[in-house]
Amino acid sequence: MDTGKVTIHDIARRLNIDSSTVSRALNDSPRVxxxxxxxxxxxxxxxxxxxxxxxxxxxxxxxxxxxxxxxxISRHFFxxxxxxxxETAYNTGYSVFICQSLEELERERNIIKTLVAxxxxxxxxSISMETxxxxxxxxxxxxxxxxxxxxxxxxxxxxxxxxxxDFKGGYxxxxxxxxxxxxxxxHFSGPGHLEIYKNxxxxxxxxxxxxxxxxxxxxxxxxxxxxxxxxxxxxxLLEKGVEFDGIFCANDHVAIGAIKFMNxxxxxxxxxVAIVGFNNEPVSNVITPSLxxxxxxxxxxxxxxxxxxxxNMKNQNGIFTSETIxxxxxxxxxxxxxx
Amino acid sequence: MDTGKVTIHDIARRLNIDSSTVSRALNDSPRVxxxxxxxxxxxxxxxxxxxxxxxxxxxxxxxxxxxxxxxxISRHFFxxxxxxxxETAYNTGYSVFICQSLEELERERNIIKTLVAxxxxxxxxSISMETxxxxxxxxxxxxxxxxxxxxxxxxxxxxxxxxxxDFKGGYxxxxxxxxxxxxxxxHFSGPGHLEIYKNxxxxxxxxxxxxxxxxxxxxxxxxxxxxxxxxxxxxxLLEKGVEFDGIFCANDHVAIGAIKFMNxxxxxxxxxVAIVGFNNEPVSNVITPSLxxxxxxxxxxxxxxxxxxxxNMKNQNGIFTSETIxxxxxxxxxxxxxx
DNA sequence: TTTCAAAATACAATCGATTGGCTTTTATAG
DNA sequence: CTATAAAAGCCAATCGATTGTATTTTGAAA
Numbered sequence: 001m002d003t004g005k006v007t008i009h010d011i012a013r014r015l016n017i018d019s020s021t022v023s024r025a026l027n028d029s030p031r032v033x034x035x036x037x038x039x040x041x042x043x044x045x046x047x048x049x050x051x052x053x054x055x056x057x058x059x060x061x062x063x064x065x066x067x068x069x070x071x072x073i074s075r076h077f078f079x080x081x082x083x084x085x086x087e088t089a090y091n092t093g094y095s096v097f098i099c100q101s102l103e104e105l106e107r108e109r110n111i112i113k114t115l116v117a118x119x120x121x122x123x124x125x126s127i128s129m130e131t132x133x134x135x136x137x138x139x140x141x142x143x144x145x146x147x148x149x150x151x152x153x154x155x156x157x158x159x160x161x162x163x164x165x166d167f168k169g170g171y172x173x174x175x176x177x178x179x180x181x182x183x184x185x186x187h188f189s190g191p192g193h194l195e196i197y198k199n200x201x202x203x204x205x206x207x208x209x210x211x212x213x214x215x216x217x218x219x220x221x222x223x224x225x226x227x228x229x230x231x232x233x234x235x236x237l238l239e240k241g242v243e244f245d246g247i248f249c250a251n252d253h254v255a256i257g258a259i260k261f262m263n264x265x266x267x268x269x270x271x272x273v274a275i276v277g278f279n280n281e282p283v284s285n286v287i288t289p290s291l292x293x294x295x296x297x298x299x300x301x302x303x304x305x306x307x308x309x310x311x312n313m314k315n316q317n318g319i320f321t322s323e324t325i326x327x328x329x330x331x332x333x334x335x336x337x338x339x
Numbered sequence: 340m341d342t343g344k345v346t347i348h349d350i351a352r353r354l355n356i357d358s359s360t361v362s363r364a365l366n367d368s369p370r371v372x373x374x375x376x377x378x379x380x381x382x383x384x385x386x387x388x389x390x391x392x393x394x395x396x397x398x399x400x401x402x403x404x405x406x407x408x409x410x411x412i413s414r415h416f417f418x419x420x421x422x423x424x425x426e427t428a429y430n431t432g433y434s435v436f437i438c439q440s441l442e443e444l445e446r447e448r449n450i451i452k453t454l455v456a457x458x459x460x461x462x463x464x465s466i467s468m469e470t471x472x473x474x475x476x477x478x479x480x481x482x483x484x485x486x487x488x489x490x491x492x493x494x495x496x497x498x499x500x501x502x503x504x505d506f507k508g509g510y511x512x513x514x515x516x517x518x519x520x521x522x523x524x525x526h527f528s529g530p531g532h533l534e535i536y537k538n539x540x541x542x543x544x545x546x547x548x549x550x551x552x553x554x555x556x557x558x559x560x561x562x563x564x565x566x567x568x569x570x571x572x573x574x575x576l577l578e579k580g581v582e583f584d585g586i587f588c589a590n591d592h593v594a595i596g597a598i599k600f601m602n603x604x605x606x607x608x609x610x611x612v613a614i615v616g617f618n619n620e621p622v623s624n625v626i627t628p629s630l631x632x633x634x635x636x637x638x639x640x641x642x643x644x645x646x647x648x649x650x651n652m653k654n655q656n657g658i659f660t661s662e663t664i665x666x667x668x669x670x671x672x673x674x675x676x677x678x
Numbered sequence: 679t680t681t682c683a684a685a686a687t688a689c690a691a692t693c694g695a696t697t698g699g700c701t702t703t704t705a706t707a708g
Numbered sequence: 709c710t711a712t713a714a715a716a717g718c719c720a721a722t723c724g725a726t727t728g729t730a731t732t733t734t735g736a737a738a
Binding site: 356357358359360363369370371372375394396397398399400 | 685688689690695
């Protein structure tokens, strides 16, 4: 079957030499003379040769690519991480497969399978909200594909992780509200099985206790942290007559929903209720009042995660190490808590 | 070299049959008996076999994948288009390579090369702001890789495009401002060589003329449409003493910048200046006042673009057709122009 | 039991690039 | 002019799956 595409054999035939010499020349091997190299690369150029990576990779048994699995690329945080990953990958000659689980476990499973079938050399994963079962990652172990979790990780030991210090983020956010005089602080938490939300909650709890405030179960409300959840939660809190003067939200979206709704009700932010988000999404600086939030170094995280993965990919003497890199957050004070 | 990965040959050896039978069985060929198929798939399962797509694709001379090139995945519009593309691709069995040019021509060039080297079966492109030279797309023609432009297209005939009716969008936005009583409307335009901005500008012009207003060169200001540009442009307009009571922005970001800056100056929106954006980015509904904008059906566009591409990929009898699908926009009225 | 088409399976080439081993060419020294 | 080591290049196997052709097996009819 003639595909119309030029191969090293075509070049070899034209120059009346062997295809192995062409291959070596194009790879700048010392086993080919400069004169021949020049002749070959000129011919390759003029014939419009493009190396077939599928063939090359098959032979070399690598793919020179890494897979990235995120819940959604549209989330600012994830797209900055991806930026960082691509930066490192680009500099080290890897190409990047970006995949979205859309927060669905089923898709996450399929993605892992496809990545394995495509023989990626490594995988970077931030798990979906639905992911509470980790069996599908065993496929990576079985196939000897190194992988690193970033941000949303699993509570399994022996993994490689690059994570945010969510505990400190939650702690700082809560302490900040306390320092602003809040006496009764609600926490909008995420799905309970996700480590990051457990840790943010943990930080919240400890900050309360450290400051001599009681921790109340009923002050923690879990949801999927969508904008609409913010509205619903505020509504039901008011209906139940729960008193509060501060909210720490586990992400910015749910905070935005809450702010919009409270703005409509005429509840004054930050005077009556101060609010802190998490993620530093671009919207957080656009809403009125602007939202105090916890910044996560997404770009740097991407770089670190890719570096850790590549380190593991090179270290293919069968010895897998496990390492967890924790990255620091910082609080950005804006008007939603400035008083 | 033993890679530890199971191949059809390993399965064949274990069952004492030929690897071709294993291959046919796993592909559910009628040439293999049901009994053998069962035996093989059971063994494949238990040995943890995963098809090597690199080998399979090499042999079949396809990759079952399409490449997508966008300026940035973090732009809401592009991520919705990608969602649509993935939807279609997923349903037709293709996997998707997502790549970001980051608005740089150089990266766009490299991406095209890498995609070609990876032998993608087709490419979907939305060009970068720097792209005014189209030579690198010739590589796709030379290699016989079909491609479709979406949103940001080239002004070359014979291409396949799925585009927004930018002219109508610009026309509607301007007409809307006029209907709200604006007498002097400024247009924040994008880089002049991009078709989409030319067309939005064209719509603006026609709407003015249709309504008996003069079109003034000095009312059109071009920039890269970043948030910071919005601030800068307003500043310089005020310094120059240009009078205006309406702004039509070629994207939402530049509009956000302008709104923030005018809010700070105490210029009342929409009373003193009404403003309309373009893209319906999520922030447009978060800023105060909320931004009237032109919605583009990103998701649907992704579906259409992928469908058109796949149609072209199948139609590989050498006859290339060219088709341009134009998608309609609609104006979303919000507070920045409600009066 | 033989016959023979149909069904099932085996053989071998192939996709395009890479690479260890072997042969030819070249250049230098004796 | 020959010997010989180094340089250059060729040969052939290989990566793993697919597929056209050839061969064997099966089962049913004669």
